[in-house]
Structures are given as structure tokens and as C-alpha cells.
Amino acid sequence: MIRHIAALAISALLLTGPAQAAGTSLATGGLGLVIERASGSVLVVDRLAHDTLARIEGLGDLSHASVNYSPDERFAYVFGRDGGLTRIDMLARRIDRRVIQGGNSIGGAISDDGALIAVSNYEPGGVRIFDAETLALVADIPADGKTVGLVELPGRRFAWAVWDSGEAWMADLSGPQTVVTRLGETGANPYDAVLSGDGRHFVVGLFGEKGLTLFDMWDDAPAPVRFMADYGKDDEDLPVYKMPHLQGWAFTEGQFALPAVGRHEILWVDRTSLAEVARTSLHGQPIFILSQPGSPFVWVNFATPHNDALQVVDSRSHEVVATLRPGPAVLHMEFSPRGHEVWVSSRDDNKVIVFDTRTRAVKAEIAAQSPSGIFFTARAHRIGL
Amino acid sequence: MIRHIAALAISALLLTGPAQAAGTSLATGGLGLVIERASGSVLVVDRLAHDTLARIEGLGDLSHASVNYSPDERFAYVFGRDGGLTRIDMLARRIDRRVIQGGNSIGGAISDDGALIAVSNYEPGGVRIFDAETLALVADIPADGKTVGLVELPGRRFAWAVWDSGEAWMADLSGPQTVVTRLGETGANPYDAVLSGDGRHFVVGLFGEKGLTLFDMWDDAPAPVRFMADYGKDDEDLPVYKMPHLQGWAFTEGQFALPAVGRHEILWVDRTSLAEVARTSLHGQPIFILSQPGSPFVWVNFATPHNDALQVVDSRSHEVVATLRPGPAVLHMEFSPRGHEVWVSSRDDNKVIVFDTRTRAVKAEIAAQSPSGIFFTARAHRIGL
Numbered sequence: 001m002i003r004h005i006a007a008l009a010i011s012a013l014l015l016t017g018p019a020q021a022a023g024t025s026l027a028t029g030g031l032g033l034v035i036e037r038a039s040g041s042v043l044v045v046d047r048l049a050h051d052t053l054a055r056i057e058g059l060g061d062l063s064h065a066s067v068n069y070s071p072d073e074r075f076a077y078v079f080g081r082d083g084g085l086t087r088i089d090m091l092a093r094r095i096d097r098r099v100i101q102g103g104n105s106i107g108g109a110i111s112d113d114g115a116l117i118a119v120s121n122y123e124p125g126g127v128r129i130f131d132a133e134t135l136a137l138v139a140d141i142p143a144d145g146k147t148v149g150l151v152e153l154p155g156r157r158f159a160w161a162v163w164d165s166g167e168a169w170m171a172d173l174s175g176p177q178t179v180v181t182r183l184g185e186t187g188a189n190p191y192d193a194v195l196s197g198d199g200r201h202f203v204v205g206l207f208g209e210k211g212l213t214l215f216d217m218w219d220d221a222p223a224p225v226r227f228m229a230d231y232g233k234d235d236e237d238l239p240v241y242k243m244p245h246l247q248g249w250a251f252t253e254g255q256f257a258l259p260a261v262g263r264h265e266i267l268w269v270d271r272t273s274l275a276e277v278a279r280t281s282l283h284g285q286p287i288f289i290l291s292q293p294g295s296p297f298v299w300v301n302f303a304t305p306h307n308d309a310l311q312v313v314d315s316r317s318h319e320v321v322a323t324l325r326p327g328p329a330v331l332h333m334e335f336s337p338r339g340h341e342v343w344v345s346s347r348d349d350n351k352v353i354v355f356d357t358r359t360r361a362v363k364a365e366i367a368a369q370s371p372s373g374i375f376f377t378a379r380a381h382r383i384g385l
Numbered sequence: 386m387i388r389h390i391a392a393l394a395i396s397a398l399l400l401t402g403p404a405q406a407a408g409t410s411l412a413t414g415g416l417g418l419v420i421e422r423a424s425g426s427v428l429v430v431d432r433l434a435h436d437t438l439a440r441i442e443g444l445g446d447l448s449h450a451s452v453n454y455s456p457d458e459r460f461a462y463v464f465g466r467d468g469g470l471t472r473i474d475m476l477a478r479r480i481d482r483r484v485i486q487g488g489n490s491i492g493g494a495i496s497d498d499g500a501l502i503a504v505s506n507y508e509p510g511g512v513r514i515f516d517a518e519t520l521a522l523v524a525d526i527p528a529d530g531k532t533v534g535l536v537e538l539p540g541r542r543f544a545w546a547v548w549d550s551g552e553a554w555m556a557d558l559s560g561p562q563t564v565v566t567r568l569g570e571t572g573a574n575p576y577d578a579v580l581s582g583d584g585r586h587f588v589v590g591l592f593g594e595k596g597l598t599l600f601d602m603w604d605d606a607p608a609p610v611r612f613m614a615d616y617g618k619d620d621e622d623l624p625v626y627k628m629p630h631l632q633g634w635a636f637t638e639g640q641f642a643l644p645a646v647g648r649h650e651i652l653w654v655d656r657t658s659l660a661e662v663a664r665t666s667l668h669g670q671p672i673f674i675l676s677q678p679g680s681p682f683v684w685v686n687f688a689t690p691h692n693d694a695l696q697v698v699d700s701r702s703h704e705v706v707a708t709l710r711p712g713p714a715v716l717h718m719e720f721s722p723r724g725h726e727v728w729v730s731s732r733d734d735n736k737v738i739v740f741d742t743r744t745r746a747v748k749a750e751i752a753a754q755s756p757s758g759i760f761f762t763a764r765a766h767r768i769g770l
Contacts, residue, residue: 026411026412026476027411027412027413027455027457027458027459027476028411028412028413028414028457029413029414029454029455029456029457029458029459029762029765029766030456030457030458031457048456048457048499069414070412070414071414071415071433071721071722071723072412072413072414072415072433073412073413073414073415073458074412074414090412091411091412112679112721112723112724112725113725114433153679154678154679154680154723154724154725154742154743155725155743174743198637198678198679199678199679199680199724200681218680218681218701252583254639254657272639293539293583293584293768294497294538294539294583294584294768295539295584295603296585296603316603336456336497337456337765337766337767338456338497338539338766338767338768339497339539339584339768340497340498340539340540357539358539358540358559377414378765378766380414380722380763381414381722381723381763381766382722382723383678383679383723383724
């Protein structure tokens with residue numbers, strides 16, 4: 001039935017010579033950044049060639065860094081722990097602009113039109129919004145404490161929570177004036193939040209009490225809904241080595257996959273009823289739980305002392321289907337946008353490991369100095385990052 | 386509470402001069418193609434600048450054309466009605482390679498790793514698979530008739546249906562040999578198919594009998610499941626001016642939004658139970674029903690004689706919330722990847738109209754000769770297109 005054909009055997013009209021060799025292309029859809037957390041540097045990588053194109057230095061304290069991309073995938077905005085906001089030109093492979101916008105920042109977001117960059121700050125608390133082109137300040141929104149869980153919403157809007165006051169807020173920059181709205185009480189000491197990929201559910205995690213709080217951002221007046229009343233830190237449990245990242249929550253098959261705090265478990269929550277439907281026992285305390293695109297699987301990494309491993313869990317059966325040992329201190333994972341590969345940073349082995357998600361075998365390794373976060377340019381086109 | 390600040394008033398370290406002017410950038414994340422169906426040409430557009438960068442001619446019969454992009458967003462693969470497969474260099478803005486691969490083709494797909502291009506053919510029937518770089522033939526898979534509904538699946542796989550034999554098939558090119566599997570019977574005369582964005586549900590529409598057929602592609606052995614037994618063409622209904630595109634089915638809020646065949650309705654089907662849960666009365670016979678990213682809304686265009694309008698429907702209430710009149714012969718819509726804009730082709734007004742999805746007001750217009758399909762490079766990163 002199948003005929004393998006070695007050479008072009010049909011009517012062909014070749015209009016030009018061969019395409020440019022890999023690596024010389026200036027297309028930006030296959031690029032990414034790897035954070036080198038100890039040295040304040042980033043690697044520009046070609047995820048298709050499994051290659052490093054450049055190292056860019058001078059980004060300050062990257063011990064807790066995140067990245068957003070401009071809609072054309074040309075510029076990366078790197079948010080550093082020290083309040084540095086750095087705009088990297090992915091084509092020129094150098095820093096384009098850099099400002100120290102605050103004293104202690106913990107993350108950022110980019111508006112849906114790409115025009116505005118928002119940064120969440122601890123010291124002083126609040127959200128600052130910048131022109132994405134010039135990095136000039138556009139709006140400065142103070143808060144009654146540390147701001148956490150900053151996300152972008154459609155329509156030039158942003159939402160966040162405030163650790164000290166236990167509130168969630170939203171800013172709307174679609175009109176001539178910035179309109180700031182209090183969404184309501186989250187519960188005590190929100191420490192992080194996440195937005196679902198459809199822009200609907202803004203979910204806030206709490207450190208000061210048990211439970212989670214959800215806002216339906218499709219509502220005209222989003223209101224807090226508490227759920228999972230027993231979710232959270234429990235003194236009788238294992239010590240909490242690291243609070244799990246809420247950005248890592250998988251939204252799959254009508255479920256939230258929540259990392260249990262301090263326990264070796266995933267909690268599966270039905271997205272409609274907000275009730276727990278299953279638990280999965282794991283190798284360690286989960287940090288990130290990420291959906292493999294185009295599949296039923298989530299991939300999980302762990303807090304110390306179990307952070308040399310990854311596990312793969314089927315969201316249908318809730319069973320662990322694979323345990324991998326990439327190396328010491330696995331800090332982050334990033335999937336290719338259509339899911340055929342996952343890149344994994346092994347900080348203490350000073351390398352990034354590329355796995356084929358189908359075979360779960362290693363395809364490539366890339367040298368990096370204490371790598372942590374990995375961010376591909378395809379993020380430019382996604383909601384909820 | 387808010388301080389608007391006109392100028393950069395905080396610690397700033399500007400390391401370089403201003404960024405390059407718009408239009409000279411070689412980043413590819415904000416580009417797209419507009420099919421000019423009557424003239425065999427395409428426009429290369431900058432969706433961020435609302436501008437046309439180039440017209441490329443010589444693509445043959447584009448009366449039913451579709452486009453896929455390479456993972457780095459550099460190359461567009463244009464599938465023409467006349468069997469032409471054209472590789473466009475989005476940076477050089479010219480045809481890179483072109484082959485006439487069959488006599489009458491109706492669509493294509495690109496493997497998840499970007500290495501393989503598949504084309505679905507009517508005359509002769511079958512699927513041909515090409516090297517994405519050279520356009521050399523890799524595999525030629527005959528069929529017992531016209532192949533329709535070709536989609537890419539994760540793991541270098543493709544699936545399609547065969548009009549004449551009423552079967553669905555899958556090809557797996559992940560190993561050294563191409564493995565072709567018969568998935569099962571679809572029902573009489575499948576005319577199109579669609580894959581959900583999570584790669585799970587391959588849904589086949591039928592012309593020869595009523596009902597739809599679904600395959601769960603996450604199963605190790607996907608089997609046909611019939612549903613919506615009354616769905617389809619009905620002689621007692623209105624005349625069918627055009628069979629709706631299944632690529633246009635929205636998957637939103639746990640529902641499929643199906644265009645009723647020959648009737649002025651959307652049928653809402655629960656994705657878990659596969660039962661109809663609601664209907665929406667429309668202005669005309671729906672062709673495309675597309676989800677606005679980050680929102681509860683779907684946008685609908687219509688068959689002649691009602692094809693001057695668009696309607697917006699809320700997937701929660703199933704009610705029409707807006708009716709727009711962009712102009713004569715609205716053939717296609719394309720959303721910006723995060724949903725802040727939608728581009729609409731008005732064939733008989735020779736223009737593309739850009740709407741702000743929040744205000745639903747016109748933001749820009751772009752001249753084009755008989756425009757039909759609009760395809761942004763962000764598609765490179767999505768499953769189910």
C-alpha cells in the first residue's frame with residue numbers, strides 16, 4: 001500500500017536554490033531563553049536546532065526570573081528578582097533596554113495587544129505598568145503590601161493579589177484613564193495565582209489559611225468563590241520545602257491538577273463542581289505540574305530532596321506512567337508548543353536536557369550555567385502565562 | 386490611588402538607542418498571509434502594524450486554499466486547489482519552492498516536529514507526504530477514493546477520511562517505516578473532519594447520511610463513536626448553499642458548537658455526553674464558527690445570500706450578542722492569537738477589515754483582491770488546524 005520514494009518523482013518546479021542553513025535564519029518562532037540564575041545571564045537558544053546562539057550577560061539577580069515576549073516574538077521582557085526589567089532583542093541577541101523599576105519584583109505580564117508591560121513588586125508593594133517599546137512608566141498602582149500572582153487579562157487588563165491585605169485587584173487600561181477595581185477578598189496571605197488558558201479562571205493560592213479562591217473573569221463583576229476547603233499547608237504534614245508554583249497548575253480534561261502543599265500528591269479537582277475527584281501519589285512534593293500539549297499527560301517536578309526526578313501522570317487514570325531521572329536539581333520544564341519535546345533544566349549538572357515526549361528518551365543536551373527557567377517565544381501567543 | 390506618569394521618572398538605564406521602526410523587523414511572530422483567490426496571489430501582512438508588506442504571485446488556483454507554517458514561522462506552505470504545494474519564505478517575501486504534487490488537492494497538514502508536509506488529494510485520491518525542507522516525496526499513500534479532513538496528530542502522525550469508502554485512516558511516520566492503520570467506518574461519504582485543540586477528538590462530518598463520527602485519538606486503538614443521529618442534510622429543510630467547514634467548529638466551555646447543515650442554527654453539543662444541549666437561531670446558514678480566544682464568545686459567518694453579516698454568540702447563554710455587517714461576501718475570519726482583534730475578509734469589497742473584539746468596532750482596513758482565507762504565523766504553534 002505504501003510506496004517509499006527516495007527522490008522527487010513528480011512534477012516539480014524549483015524556483016530557487018536551497019534554503020539558508022539552520023542558525024542563520026532570522027525567523028523568531030523557534031527561539032527561546034534559558035535563565036542562568038547564578039550568573040545573571042541568559043542563553044538564546046534555537047529549540048529546533050537544539051543549539052545555543054548566544055549568551056547575554058548583565059541581567060542582575062535572576063534567582064526568581066520570568067519572561068514574556070512581544071507579539072512579534074522579537075523582544076523578550078525578563079523580570080528579575082532585583083526589580084530589573086530587561087528588554088532583550090532576540091534578533092540582535094543583546095540587551096535592548098534595561099530599567100531598575102523597583103526594589104524587589106516577582107514577576108510580570110504583557111497586555112494582549114503587546115503595548116504594556118506590568119510588573120509586580122514586593123518593595124514597595126504595587127504594580128507598575130510600562131510602555132513596552134520605551135519602558136517609560138505609564139501607570140503606578142500602589143498596594144497595601146506585596147503584590148503576587150500578576151496575570152494579564154484580555155482587553156488591556158491585569159489582575160493580581162495582595163499578600164498583606166488578602167485582596168484581589170484588577171486594572172483596566174483600555175480607555176484613556178487607568179481604572180482599578182477591587183475584586184474582593186481572597187483569604188489570608190495569597191502567595192501566588194494563575195489564569196486558565198481560556199482567560200476565564202483566576203485562581204489564588206493561600207499561605208495564611210486553607211482553601212483556594214477562584215474568580216470567573218468572564219463575569220462582568222467577578223466575585224470570589226472559595227473551594228477545596230482543606231487545601232494548603234498543614235503543620236502535621238511533611239515540612240514544606242517550597243511552596244508549589246501556581247503557574248504550574250495543569251488545566252486538562254475538565255480538571256485542575258493541583259500540587260498538594262507539603263505532601264507527595266497531585267489533587268485532581270473537577271473544574272465545574274470544584275470538588276476533588278482523585279489523588280495521585282508521587283515521588284516527592286510537586287512544584288510544577290504541566291500539561292503536555294496534545295496529550296492526556298502531565299509532567300511533574302519536585303522540591304528538594306527529591307528534585308532529581310520527573311514523573312509523568314495520565315490525567316484520565318490519574319496514574320503515574322513514567323518516572324525519569326534527568327539529573328540533580330530539576331528546576332523547570334518547557335514544552336515545544338505542539339508538545340513533541342520537553343526541555344528540562346538540571347541546575348546542578350549545568351545542562352538542559354531535551355526529551356522526546358513520545359519515547360521519553362533524551363534527544364539532546366545543551367550546556368548552561370545553573371539553568372532554571374526555560375521560555376520559548378511561542379509563549380507570545382498564549383493566554384495565562 | 387493612580388498616578389499617571391508622563392515620562393520615565395524612575396531609575397532607568399537605557400543601554401541602546403530606540404528600537405528599529407515597525408516594518409523593518411525580521412521577527413516573524415506578527416506576520417500572516419491573505420489569500421487572493423481570484424488572482425492566484427497572496428499578501429504578506431504585518432498584523433501588528435495593520436499593513437501589507439508584499440504581494441506574491443504565481444500560486445495557481447487558490448479558490449480553496451489553506452496554509453500551514455513551519456515551527457520557526459519562517460515558511461508558509463500553501464495548498465492550492467490545483468494540487469500546487471507552494472513554500473513561501475516569509476522573510477524574503479517570495480516563493481521558495483513550488484511543486485504540482487497532485488491533480489486536485491483540498492488541504493494539507495504539517496507534522497508536530499515540522500519535518501513533514503502531508504497533502505490530501507481528490508484526483509487521484511490519497512495522501513502524499515513530503516519533506517518540509519526540500520518538498521521531495523517521502524511517502525505516497527493511495528486511497529479508495531477522495532481523501533478529506535486531513536489533520537496532523539502528535540508524534541509525526543496524520544489522520545484523514547475517504548469520501549468513497551466511508552473510512553478513517555491514520556499514518557504514523559515516527560519510525561523507519563510508514564505505518565498505515567485503518568481506524569474504522571465513518572458512515573457514508575465523509576466530507577470533512579476536524580481535530581480538537583488538545584489533539585484528542587477527531588470528528589468526521591457526513592454528507593451521505595445523518596450523524597457525526599468521533600474518534601478518541603488518545604486511545605491506543607481509536608474506534609468510531611456515532612453521535613447526533615439527526616445531524617446533517619435534510620431534504621425538507623432549506624436548500625444547502627454550502628456545506629459548513631468543520632475546521633470552523635468551536636470547542637469551548639466543554640461544548641462543540643456545530644453549524645447546522647442547511648438551517649439557520651448553531652447546535653451546542655456537550656463534549657462529554659455527546660448530546661445536544663442547546664440551539665441558537667442565526668441570521669443565515671453558518672459556515673465558520675470560531676472561538677474568540679480568552680472569551681466566552683464565538684463568531685459566525687454565513688453562506689450566501691446572508692454572507693454580508695457576522696454574528697457573535699455567547700457560549701454560556703447561547704444567545705446572539707451582536708450582529709455586524711462588514712460587507713459583501715464575508716468568507717473568512719482570523720483572530721489574533723490572544724484574541725484582541727479579528728481580521729475579516731470581505732471578498733466583494735476587496736478588503737480585509739480588522740475589528741477590535743472588545744468594542745467590536747473597525748480598527749483598520751487593508752486592500753486585497755477578492756480576499757478569502759487569512760492565516761497568521763501563530764498557527765505554527767497550535768494543534769488542530
